[in-house]
Amino acid sequence: MLQKTMTHEEVIKRAHHLGKIAEAGLVEADASGGYGNDFKEAMHEAGFHRILRPKRYGGYGLGHRTMLEAVRTVAQYSVSAGWLTLFMPAHECWVAMLQPKGREEIFGADKFVADILYPIGQVTYVEGGLRLSGRWQWGSGIEMCEWIGLGAIIDLPGELFGITGGPQPCLATIKVAEGNIIRDWKAFGLNGSGSHSIEVKDVFVPWRRVCPLAAVKKNAVPIGGEFDPEEAVYRTPFGPAFTIGFAAIALGGIQRMQRELRERLHKRQRVVLGMKEWESPVAQRNLGEVTTWVETAEALYECELQQIEAWTKEGRTSATEPELARDAAWRCSIGKIAAQVGFRTMEMLGGAAAYRGDLVEVFARDLFMMSIHFGQAYDDHMMFYGRAQYGLSAHPLV
Amino acid sequence: MNTVGVGTLHSAKIHFCFVTNPEEKIVVQTTMTHEEAIKRAEYIGQVAEEGLFEADRNNGYSSKLKDAIHETQMHRLLRPKKYGGFGMGHDTMAEVVRTVAQHSVSGAWVTYFMPLHETWVAMLPPKAREEIFASDKFVSDIFFPIGKIEYVEGGVRISGEWKWGSGIDFCGWIGLGAMVDVPGQPGGPQPCLVTVKVSEGEIVKDWNAFGLNGTGSNTFRVNNVFSRWDMVLPLGAIKKNTVPIGGDYDPSEPVYRVPFGPAFCIGFGAICVGAAQRLQRELHERIRTRQRVVLGMKEWESPVAQRNLGEVTTQVETIEALHGRYVKQLKDWCIAGKTSIEPEEEARMAAWRAYISRTASQVGFRSLELLGGAAAYRGDLVEVFARDLLMISIHVGMAYEDHMMFYGRAQYGLSQHPLV
Numbered sequence: 135m136l137q138k139t140m141t142h143e144e145v146i147k148r149a150h151h152l153g154k155i156a157e158a159g160l161v162e163a164d165a166s167g168g169y170g171n172d173f174k175e176a177m178h179e180a181g182f183h184r185i186l187r188p189k190r191y192g193g194y195g196l197g198h199r200t201m202l203e204a205v206r207t208v209a210q211y212s213v214s215a216g217w218l219t220l221f222m223p224a225h226e227c228w229v230a231m232l233q234p235k236g237r238e239e240i241f242g243a244d245k246f247v248a249d250i251l252y253p254i255g256q257v258t259y260v261e262g263g264l265r266l267s268g269r270w271q272w273g274s275g276i277e278m279c280e281w282i283g284l285g286a287i288i289d290l291p292g293e294l295f296g297i298t299g300g301p302q303p304c305l306a307t308i309k310v311a312e313g314n315i316i317r318d319w320k321a322f323g324l325n326g327s328g329s330h331s332i333e334v335k336d337v338f339v340p341w342r343r344v345c346p347l348a349a350v351k352k353n354a355v356p357i358g359g360e361f362d363p364e365e366a367v368y369r370t371p372f373g374p375a376f377t378i379g380f381a382a383i384a385l386g387g388i389q390r391m392q393r394e395l396r397e398r399l400h401k402r403q404r405v406v407l408g409m410k411e412w413e414s415p416v417a418q419r420n421l422g423e424v425t426t427w428v429e430t431a432e433a434l435y436e437c438e439l440q441q442i443e444a445w446t447k448e449g450r451t452s453a454t455e456p457e458l459a460r461d462a463a464w465r466c467s468i469g470k471i472a473a474q475v476g477f478r479t480m481e482m483l484g485g486a487a488a489y490r491g492d493l494v495e496v497f498a499r500d501l502f503m504m505s506i507h508f509g510q511a512y513d514d515h516m517m518f519y520g521r522a523q524y525g526l527s528a529h530p531l532v
Numbered sequence: 533m534n535t536v537g538v539g540t541l542h543s544a545k546i547h548f549c550f551v552t553n554p555e556e557k558i559v560v561q562t563t564m565t566h567e568e569a570i571k572r573a574e575y576i577g578q579v580a581e582e583g584l585f586e587a588d589r590n591n592g593y594s595s596k597l598k599d600a601i602h603e604t605q606m607h608r609l610l611r612p613k614k615y616g617g618f619g620m621g622h623d624t625m626a627e628v629v630r631t632v633a634q635h636s637v638s639g640a641w642v643t644y645f646m647p648l649h650e651t652w653v654a655m656l657p658p659k660a661r662e663e664i665f666a667s668d669k670f671v672s673d674i675f676f677p678i679g680k681i682e683y684v685e686g687g688v689r690i691s692g693e694w695k696w697g698s699g700i701d702f703c704g705w706i707g708l709g710a711m712v713d714v715p716g717q718p719g720g721p722q723p724c725l726v727t728v729k730v731s732e733g734e735i736v737k738d739w740n741a742f743g744l745n746g747t748g749s750n751t752f753r754v755n756n757v758f759s760r761w762d763m764v765l766p767l768g769a770i771k772k773n774t775v776p777i778g779g780d781y782d783p784s785e786p787v788y789r790v791p792f793g794p795a796f797c798i799g800f801g802a803i804c805v806g807a808a809q810r811l812q813r814e815l816h817e818r819i820r821t822r823q824r825v826v827l828g829m830k831e832w833e834s835p836v837a838q839r840n841l842g843e844v845t846t847q848v849e850t851i852e853a854l855h856g857r858y859v860k861q862l863k864d865w866c867i868a869g870k871t872s873i874e875p876e877e878e879a880r881m882a883a884w885r886a887y888i889s890r891t892a893s894q895v896g897f898r899s900l901e902l903l904g905g906a907a908a909y910r911g912d913l914v915e916v917f918a919r920d921l922l923m924i925s926i927h928v929g930m931a932y933e934d935h936m937m938f939y940g941r942a943q944y945g946l947s948q949h950p951l952v
Contacts, residue, residue: 396943415941418937418938418939418940418941418944418946419933421939421943422879422883422936422939422943423883423936423940425939426883426884426887426939429857429883430854430884433850433853433854433856433857434850434853434854436853437849437856459842460845463842464849464850466846513839516839516840516842516846517835517842518842519845519846520837520838520839520842523816523838523841524838526838
């Protein structure tokens, strides 16, 4: 039977437990292109996927800070695991925007939900829905999920969705078992995220399982009504609330890196200098600098989180283009700092930290990978932020 | 007898009401709100911006800025109420400084120092506090403990020459750094501020630097000037716990509820943030109007310019966030009445300041680089701000390399920066 209530403190306690499991499996997950069942079960048992889910569907209906603190905590043990821990509750946010029957069906199963946003699916319209075909890359955690939302440009029937304007980017949700997972995930980093491809051939998707992303991004109002407007998920702009999680992962990752740096410098004997490394003013200077970078990222992250919370409090579900672009620029700045912290830490710790599978080595690769995710791509988002300041449109997706 | 009327600042672009007497002279006001302080800061800023070019060229602001600061009474922001001050928090002072810095970096520097230096005056023995605060003259200081001391009956005689006396031309008093063995203070000689009247020494008008010229940071020379013991502040002791010498103080005053060092230095970050905010606005506006002949387009239409504007804006907002964290930390300490902190905490605050300052300096030169030759004329606001921000970043309280090292040291239990 599902637990109905949860406190912030209990979530964080569980996040540490989950993080420890993630760290124990870090090398294996990195080597084998994904975490295994142990991690999946621990994550499900922790119930984090239900943190933001509306209470009427068996969720805890907690706020974004709690979800993000869980993510940041897990990321201190494993960046890839932090990534997965984010996606399970975050994906439930768009499920909460489906038509009521779609919500009931998916939440009722209480299984994890994956998604791949890129709207590249081929669609044939049929009675009651559509048939979907295509192949999508980067399905993070797909092997752990029962459901997956797949991106496609879809012309929604106005009478069902109350939306006009022609075809728009949507997520068409199918059961993962209806497609074919292609285990091709082997990358520079984030290997533990198990971001495999999926191929789908002519799978039927009922309208109740189609999420009109563009509309939801505009105002976070679920299709077909029947929702409690007091739930955090319905009181916050969809895009920023979804993507701030990237910053939480990056932050957790670099907080751990800073601790590793501090501890390892303290132990390291520098033969060429004839001294303990921590005694060197150069090492002290570099530790001070990395720590300051981390604390700067913390400050910027906190500003972004407070903005999200202020919107939730106000019940403001729609952000302006400059606001969206600013939010994205802040995330990217955090992501870029995090990638720098990763490689700088490895550079300072030298060969001993560079063995394949060393936590610092894995984190450095993972943090860099995060920084090139399209939601984090620095140059893109800086450009969009500049554009938005001149009244032009912000990023079309995130 | 007091009336409310427009004060002597009628020539300003903005007008606000002061409490004045019938001769239209501002009299000592006893209360102040945060909002009113910011309004006055905006006025000071406008005065400072009007005189920016001249101050940069002449190596110091004229008495117009001095009068604006004194008339708006910003020097009394932090002063305890019992001495005619407003007894406000450091967050208000930081906002005042940030506001002025949006108009002039040097103007903000001078504005900042006037309330700031009163915080060490508040730590002097009661007799000196009364005398200095009653005079209501601005106070300058130069920390470097290089003065020569001769011990005499009732105090010391001080001689020496100190550089970098920011705003000294505006001040009635100055605290001069020296190593002094203060009676009643344990541990032998320690860094102190020995207070004298500026008129007792000689100002050497030698300030002409890469930037911050408007601060008028001239050299000061004294020869065998007497200073009573109550005019000598043992900085080392004060830095430890912010308890004034000789007691007789109200512990609810913000100035007595915060660690001295981080509170003293809060304005440096505020200046940098204010100036960087102004540069971002300049960049935004000038890119908007700039025609790029070599590109055959308006600059703002170029994705490259958009990207660079987005990046600079994000850099500015990043230091806003870090400065906000600094201010909040200080406010939390003020609420808790925590006047003594761990070396690592103090080193962290300094590292944050250094980071803010370095980023602001980068924003300065990046703005100049992005705007090209048109912004590089001597005296252009962007050109002056870029030079001024670099100068702040190499001030002893902000020196990036030093403070990063001290933050690293402090994390291993070693001592942090000996001065700030």
